[in-house]
Amino acid sequence: MRFPKTAALSAALMTAAGLAHGAEIEFWYGNTGNVETAILDACTAFNAAQSEHEVSCVGQGGYEVGMQKAIAAYRSGQHPVLIQFFDAGTLDLMLSDAVVPVEELIPDVDWDSYIAGARAYYETSDGRLFSQPYNSSTLLFYTNKTQLEEAGITETPETWEEVIAAARKLEEAGHECPFVTDAHPWRVLEQFAARHGLPIASKHNGYDGLDAEYIFNQGLIAEHLTNLASWREDGLVKLNPDTKAGDYAAAFNSGECAMMEGSSGSYAAAKKAFGDKYGITVTMTPMYEGHERHNTLVGGASIWVMKGHEEAEIEAAKAFLDFLRQPEQQLAFTAATGYVPVTLDALEALKASGKADAPEFATASVGIDTMNQPATEDSRGIRLGFYVQFRDIFMEETQKAFNGDQTMQEALDRAKTRGDELLRRFEQTYQSAKLN
Secondary structure, three states, X not given: OOXXXXXXXXXXXXXXXXXXXXXXXXXXXXXXXXXXXXXXXXXXXXXXXXXXOEEEEXXXXXXXXXXXXXXXXXXXXXXXXXXXXXXXXXXXXXXXXXXXXXXXXXXXXOHHHEOXXXXXXXXXXXXXXXXXXXXXXXXXXXEEHHHHHHOOOOOOOOEHHHHHHHHHHXXXXXXXXXXXXXXXXXXXHHHHHHHOOOOOEHHHHXXXXXXXXXXXXXXXXXXXXXXXXXXXXOOOEEOHHHOOOOOHHHHHXXXXXXXXXXXXXXXXXXXXXXXXXXXXXXXXXXEOOOOOOOOOOOEEEEXXXXXXXXXXXXXXXXXXXXXXXXXXXXXXXXXXXXXXOXXXXXXHHHHHHOOOOOHXXXXXXXXXXHHOOOOOOOOOOOOOOOHHHHHHXXXXXXXXXXXXXXXXXXXXXXXXXXXXXXXXXXXXXXXXXXXX
């Protein structure tokens, strides 16, 4: 965003801050809590590390809110230079004509240093990064090791069959919440499908064309959602409203629930909450027996450069992006949040530091390993229009099934129908656009 000033005030500020050839810019982000603290720490570190540019980091209170505000700001010409956008809005931004591909803007960076699992979601069909991965997460499996051992479970479950067997043992031992989830599509649909090598939509999840349609309402995906509903009826799986905490992550962190699937970004809060009371395990998410494991998807968000700014502002944006890519900055962010480092030089720096096995980096190795499992064209990511709205539809319909108002198959069929309507609207809106 530009900052109009009188000539005198501008000169005074440039003298005081050393911005003789630089610029002041805004970076809009959507996180709260400990992640917001880590983002603000990075902004402060950047401003302290040099005197040419200054970045002001402005929280928007959430990804969806930030998305809406950025669109409105762009239309009025008051948009920031940098915005943090979450994974589900990737295609919308790619086709918006409001952003500049980061690899085109900064061609001299070794963009291939990003691990494949982190860059695939945000790259074009010819392999160019559109945005710079930032707070990168993936789905992991968390257990309260102490509670499992008290129930006679000494090995961390690796398959869904083992998870439910463990859940039954926990229930028999008097545990009221063996496994907890919020049944968000990022966890129970997108990540589940990716690691099992299954598409949720045709055209390789939309990468091969805007005329894709949803196909998740069949096969193993539908079976898994039906299983979750059945396991909930048996008391083995709890959802947010079933817990005292009212939130799946808070229920796990408090010791109310013994197992959960959660973002790698959930680790720092869980570890802090457990303290010395409970042991914690963090592993790859469960598979169904007989299925080959593929990569999980990158989650979280990336940073996009918006069009319509002066050269000095773009230079400031490039400097900030360069700073965030530094291995020491990535590792500081990982230690503070649980989000994983995503470049090869950051991984090498972690190994060289001798701290790879330290508790604050518990998500780094397993997170990278799970994203770097063998990929297929259906585990690359999600490239579907109006996907933010689709997630809401999926939650609405499946929650009705969990509440007994319809069968899970009916819920998935209705979600597919409504989702396809969104895809056709999106296709019509961007019918003349070239899909990257």
